[in-house]
Amino acid sequence: MRKLLSVISATTLVGTSAMSVVSCSSNKYFQQFKGWIDNKESFLLYIGADNCPHCQDFENTQKDHKEKFDGLINDLNNSYNTKISDITTPDPDSKTAYGEKLNNKVDLRTFKTEDYNNKFTEKWSKNILNWVIDQVTEILKQELMKTVSSEKIATKMAKDKTKAYFDNSENLGFPMFLLIRNxxxxxxxxxxxxxxxGGWTETLLDQWFLPIEEAMKNDTQESAIIKRIMDSSKTEIEGDGG
Structure with a gap:
């Protein structure tokens, strides 16, 4: 399924969302994003560019199949609420807030830049990416500390592996979607x-939505994130050796 998703990477051509254009030096988007995080809100953030072909495909699909899209977002909320209905005491140590009741219904929010060549080079987008790296680093660190006695060393190893993952152009591009829970x-x-x-169908929405819904309902999502980073690290090592 992941192979079906096309990425405007750094080395190639290159619903309820509020959009505005900010300058490259502006940190307005990140400040807004950080406010949502501090408020422990739940949302799906779409990051794209005005001249990104696959971003345009997403927006056209969302527009032309609005009822379908809105239904998927509703399903995201409902299926999660159903999954955790029997959980009385969520794990307070969960890094993904699994088991917690949603503080608000997940909705789509949008940050866009004018030019895809600006992706993750502007102040706001670099700060969002750094936030993501910090969250993944913390999750991976907990796993590494099972075999590494020093927290400092485990943290450095986790950050290095996470940065290497996102330095890979196959893993970072537009459009990008961040799923946030509380x-x-x-x-x-x-x-x-x-x-x-070019071309947009309801099938594309289903293909895009499936891994998002699976992650939302996954009670071992932290393990899935760890596997994603570690598998990428193994692939890079094998590639270097080849």
Missing amino acids: GKLVSWEVGFGTDAP
Whole structure:
């Protein structure tokens, strides 16, 4: 499924959302994002660019199949609420807030830049990416400390592996989607549609939505994030050796 998602990467061509254009030096978007995090809100953040073909595909699909899209977002909330209905005491140590009742219904929020060449080079987007890296680092660190006695060393190892993951152009591009639950990172997805931009169907929405819904309902999502980073690290090592 992940191969079906197309990414405008750093080395190639290159619902309820509020959009505005900010300058490269502005940190307005990040300040807004951080406010949501501090308020422990739940949302799906779409990050894109005005001239990104696959971003346009996503927006056109969302617009042309609005009823379908709105239904998927509702399902995201309902399916999670059903999954955790029997949980009386959520794990206070969960890094993804799994088991907690949602402080608000998940909705789609949008941050866009004008040019895809600006992706993750502007102040606001770099800060959002650094926030994501910090969240993943903390999750991975807990796993590494099972075999590494020093927290300092485990933290450095976790951050290095996480940075290496996002330095890979296949893992970072536009469009990008961040799933946040009660102020904590749940998952992220990159890309939308097929290899060739243009054309949008309800099927594309289903393909895009499935991993997002799976992550939302996954009671071992932290393990899924760890596997995602570690598998990428193994692939890079194998590639270097080849």
